[in-house]
Amino acid sequence: MTSPVKVHFHLEQDEDGHPPVAVESLWAEPSAKPDEYVIDNVPFFVRDATIGDTVRVREKDGHRWFDGLVSRSQNSLLRVVFFDRECVETVSERLVAMGCSTEYLREHNLMAVSIPISVNLTNVQAYLQAETDAGRTDFEEPILRQG
Structure with missing residues (x-):
């Protein structure tokens, strides 16, 4: 190995x-x-x-x-920055429940999110947009490979 x-x-x-x-x-x-x-x-x-x-x-x-x-894999990549650090765990748990993988970098208050092809990208985007509209986060979409 x-x-x-x-x-x-x-x-x-x-x-x-x-x-x-x-x-x-x-x-x-x-x-x-x-x-x-x-x-x-x-x-x-x-x-x-x-x-x-x-x-x-x-x-x-x-x-x-x-x-x-x-x-290329079929994985998409999003990144989330938090204006409200109290919701980091909640957002991560929700994304993981949707089938995503997340990693959080406390030093830069940044979460990297991998979305496999088996996960509905539109649903993930809608959830993150709702968090952004509520003023808790913002996100970027550096690599989109589905939808």
């Missing part, structure tokens, strides 16, 4: 300094081909790939760096 590895992604920051990091590292599993890995966690800032995607890497300075997308 092979061990997961970190794949590093260079991130371009905008004039407002977003994202707040210049590099994000994602866990990945080796694929059948050399220099190709399957992303194994939900990204907080990366916009090029999400969980389940196969990526090509290049080695530099002892690290594996993202070098391109080989094949």
Whole structure:
């Protein structure tokens, strides 16, 4: 059994300094081909790939760096920022109950959400829009692969 590895992604920051990091590292599993890995966690800032995607890497300075997308999974990626931190757990529980995977980064008050093809993306978007309309959150949709 092979061990997961970190794949590093260079991130371009905008004039407002977003994202707040210049590099994000994602866990990945080796694929059948050399220099190709399957992303194994939900990204907080990366916009090029999400969980389940196969990526090509290049080695530099002892690290594996993202070098391109080989094949896309059917997973969509959303991110939620919280204006009301009291609802983080409630939102996460609701999304997980809908069939999504979530990860929360307290330091940046940001939740990354993976939506598999088996989950109705429209329902997830409607729920998050209701939370946004109520002033508790806002969300972005960096990778949409269904609907």
